[in-house]
Amino acid sequence: MKILVTGAAGFIGSHVARRLLERGDEVVGLDNLNSYYDPKLKRDRLKRLEGKKGFSFVQADLADRAAMEELFRSGKFSRVVHLGAQAGVRHSITNPHVFVDSNVTGTLHVLEGCRHAGVEHLVFASTSSVYGLNGEMPFSPKQGTAHPISLYAATKKANEVMAHSYAHLYRLPVTGLRFFTVYGPWGRPDMALFLFTKAILAGEPIDLFNGGDMVRDFTYVDDIAEGVVRTLDRAPAPDPAWDPKRPDPSSSSAPYRLYNIGNNNPVKLKDFIAAIEKATGKAAKRNLLPMQPGDVPATCADVGDLMRDTGFKPATSVEAGVAAFVRWYREYYNA
Numbered sequence: 001m002k003i004l005v006t007g008a009a010g011f012i013g014s015h016v017a018r019r020l021l022e023r024g025d026e027v028v029g030l031d032n033l034n035s036y037y038d039p040k041l042k043r044d045r046l047k048r049l050e051g052k053k054g055f056s057f058v059q060a061d062l063a064d065r066a067a068m069e070e071l072f073r074s075g076k077f078s079r080v081v082h083l084g085a086q087a088g089v090r091h092s093i094t095n096p097h098v099f100v101d102s103n104v105t106g107t108l109h110v111l112e113g114c115r116h117a118g119v120e121h122l123v124f125a126s127t128s129s130v131y132g133l134n135g136e137m138p139f140s141p142k143q144g145t146a147h148p149i150s151l152y153a154a155t156k157k158a159n160e161v162m163a164h165s166y167a168h169l170y171r172l173p174v175t176g177l178r179f180f181t182v183y184g185p186w187g188r189p190d191m192a193l194f195l196f197t198k199a200i201l202a203g204e205p206i207d208l209f210n211g212g213d214m215v216r217d218f219t220y221v222d223d224i225a226e227g228v229v230r231t232l233d234r235a236p237a238p239d240p241a242w243d244p245k246r247p248d249p250s251s252s253s254a255p256y257r258l259y260n261i262g263n264n265n266p267v268k269l270k271d272f273i274a275a276i277e278k279a280t281g282k283a284a285k286r287n288l289l290p291m292q293p294g295d296v297p298a299t300c301a302d303v304g305d306l307m308r309d310t311g312f313k314p315a316t317s318v319e320a321g322v323a324a325f326v327r328w329y330r331e332y333y334n335a
Contacts, residue, residue: 002026003232004077006062006110007084008049009033009042011188012125012179015225016081017049023229026054028075030084032061036091037189044332045186062106072113079232082110082124085156088190089129092152093293103155104162111166121173121235123228126160128180128217128262128299129153138217138300141178141250141258149296160258167254173235174255177228180262180301184221184321185328192269193325196276196284201335205285206273212286214269215298217262220321223314227261230310250305262301263314275319279326 003020007013008029017027029049033039049055060067062084086092086102107124114122131139133147148154163174183193199206239251250258273284291297307313329335 001078002028002076004028004030004071004075004080006030006080006082008057009046010083011045011186012182012221012224012228013081013083014045014049014186015184015221016083016228017055018052019225019229021049021052021054024054027056028077029055029057030060030062030071031057032084033059036086036088041186041189062109063101065109068109068113072117075117077117077119079121080110080114080119080123081228081232082107082122085125087152087188089150089152089295090292091190092150092155096151099151099155103152104158107159107162111162111172114172115166115170119172121175121232122163123175123177123232124159124163126176126178126258127153127156128178128260128301129296130157130160130178131299132296137298138264138302139260140302141260141305142248144249150293164252164254164256167252167256171255173237175231175236176258177231178258178260178301179224180217180219180260180299182219182221182224183325185325187221187325192272193276193322194329196273197280197326197329198335200276200280200282200284201330203282203285205287207287207289208269209289209295210291210297211288212269212273213297214295215266215300216269216272217264217266217299217301218272218318218321219261219263219301219314220316223263223316224261227259227306227310227312227314230312231259231306234310257309259306259309260301260303261306261314262299262303263316264301264303266298266300267318272318272322275322276326278319279323
């Protein structure tokens with residue numbers, strides 16, 4: 001198959017593209033290579049893909065309507081994996097317009113491209129952040145998500161709603177995946193594991209918000225990539241049991257599904273740090289700070305629907321995943 005992967009130079013996108021290439025698919029990777037974090041890391045991720053048969057790269061911005069229309073006109077894609085987005089809960093508070101341009105306008109261009117090109121299946125990235133003020137654990141895609149607490153989460157919620165409208169209007173098969181705290185080799189420098197490992201190896205203090213009293217459903221990137229590919233291979237059909245009087249947010253009378261992809265095994269941030277200390281062989285110095293705006297105290301994924309429909313459940317332990325990241329970090333940065 002010929003598959004478009006947006007955000008192919010990103011953390012998750014590069015892993016998904018590599019996984020698709022290794023099984024023999026043709027992959028066109030799209031990325032704008034912006035400077036939200038070091039573009040060299042993005043280019044180095046691309047280098048791992050460019051040596052593989054079947055990969056080509058297009059540098060363009062999702063918000064560039066003309067470029068996206070031309071990409072879909074010439075691409076003739078069977079399927080699309082839309083992972084390109086402006087990420088960062090805290091960044092969205094200080095730079096809201098960037099998030100709307102990339103995550104809302106950019107996703108509209110992807111939806112329009114899929115619609116007009118007759119794409120068989122669109123899989124797009126959402127986030128556990130959409131659960132917002134919901135306090136019922138574990139988070140289930142059957143629960144409501146009407147109260148996001150960051151603009152980043154709000155743009156991802158908008159993506160879900162926009163995607164459903166296209167599934168309903170144009171019968172475009174669409175699957176949304178809510179990722180839970182993804183970590184692993186080639187990760188983003190603004191994420192906790194990267195920041196903590198860098199500081200601990202340098203003997204510098206780490207910033208612990210909410211005193212470290214947070215719980216996260218940390219999910220290893222290889223498990224995320226496997227979940228993306230499993231769902232990509234299973235285009236949704238309208239749910240015959242869907243009831244408009246008791247609507248299930250995770251399915252529809254349209255060809256539309258939402259799944260969580262998480263480890264279903266939440267870990268205290270303090271234990272996550274202990275795993276980094278073990279992998280680095282160094283103790284962390286802690287700088288305790290209050291809760292940051294836009295953060296939630298805990299996440300946990302109900303992955304029952306994902307297991308039922310794909311036979312897959314993430315299972316990589318935090319200890320194994322953190323150790324793999326630290327090995328990569330030391331090799332990549334000669335640390």
